[in-house]
Amino acid sequence: MLEYYEKRCSEYEAIYAKPERQGCLAQLEQELCSLVAGKQVLEVACGTGFWTRRMANSAASLYASDASQQLALAARESCEGVNVQAGVVDVFSIPQREQFNCLVAGFFFSHVLVQERSSFLAGVAEALSPSSRVVLFDNRFVPGSSTPISRTTGTGDTYQNRSLVDGGSFEVLKNFPSTDQVASLLGELCSTVSTYENEYFWLVSGETLG
Numbered sequence: 327m328l329e330y331y332e333k334r335c336s337e338y339e340a341i342y343a344k345p346e347r348q349g350c351l352a353q354l355e356q357e358l359c360s361l362v363a364g365k366q367v368l369e370v371a372c373g374t375g376f377w378t379r380r381m382a383n384s385a386a387s388l389y390a391s392d393a394s395q396q397l398a399l400a401a402r403e404s405c406e407g408v409n410v411q412a413g414v415v416d417v418f419s420i421p422q423r424e425q426f427n428c429l430v431a432g433f434f435f436s437h438v439l440v441q442e443r444s445s446f447l448a449g450v451a452e453a454l455s456p457s458s459r460v461v462l463f464d465n466r467f468v469p470g471s472s473t474p475i476s477r478t479t480g481t482g483d484t485y486q487n488r489s490l491v492d493g494g495s496f497e498v499l500k501n502f503p504s505t506d507q508v509a510s511l512l513g514e515l516c517s518t519v520s521t522y523e524n525e526y527f528w529l530v531s532g533e534t535l536g
């Protein structure tokens with residue numbers, strides 16, 4: 327997946343230009359910014375920094391991270407003039423970060439295998455202090471707008487075939503859990519879980535248990 331996203335870096339944000347999604351994207355941005363307002367935010371899997379830039383003026387502080395150094399640096403560069411730190415963090419082994427009271431993962435949960443969801447979320451909760459906010463958001467599957475599913479495994483994981491402008495093609499894990507499924511899993515580690523969804527996107531947030 328890292329190779330795919332590094333190669334896709336220069337064309338990644340075209341996904342956010344789909345005309346039919348603009349209203350829902352704006353609503354998602356509003357939800358996200360209200361949840362990170364005044365928080366010390368660790369953003370994981372930040373990619374090119376599309377959401378980093380949108381959170382930068384709401385968060386009290388913002389550390390954008392990705393498993394790819396190339397993408398973490400691209401995110402920081404895209405935030406020129408705004409006080410954003412950036413670095414490499416693997417979401418499956420997040421070091422304890424007491425300076426953060428909010429973790430944001432945008433469009434990453436869909437890339438977690440069904441059987442790894444619980445351990446992924448447990449790692450997120452363990453890395454944060456009690457009563458920290460966790461914010462996850464991602465795509466809903468919308469026929470005609472989403473890339474079709476090419477393969478479904480016995481464990482319920484779904485894959486898409488994706489092409490890059492240089493002709494490269496990749497099969498990418500892309501799951502579409504329901505908002506209720508995500509809320510239920512997060513509810514095992516967090517209190518006050520709340521959900522938001524519109525036609526194209528879902529967002530689930532909660533506060534880690536004390």
Ligand SMILES: C[S@@+](CC[C@H](N)C(=O)[O-])C[C@H]1O[C@@H](n2cnc3c(N)ncnc32)[C@H](O)[C@@H]1O
Nearest residue numbers: 331371372373376392393394415416417432433
């Ligand atoms: C779909 S992109 C999301 C980028 C960005 N959050 C956004 O919404 O525009 C997924 C990102 O996850 C990163 N990634 C993949 N595996 C990762 C891991 N184990 N830890 C942290 N980031 C990872 C990829 O490099 C890529 O930037």
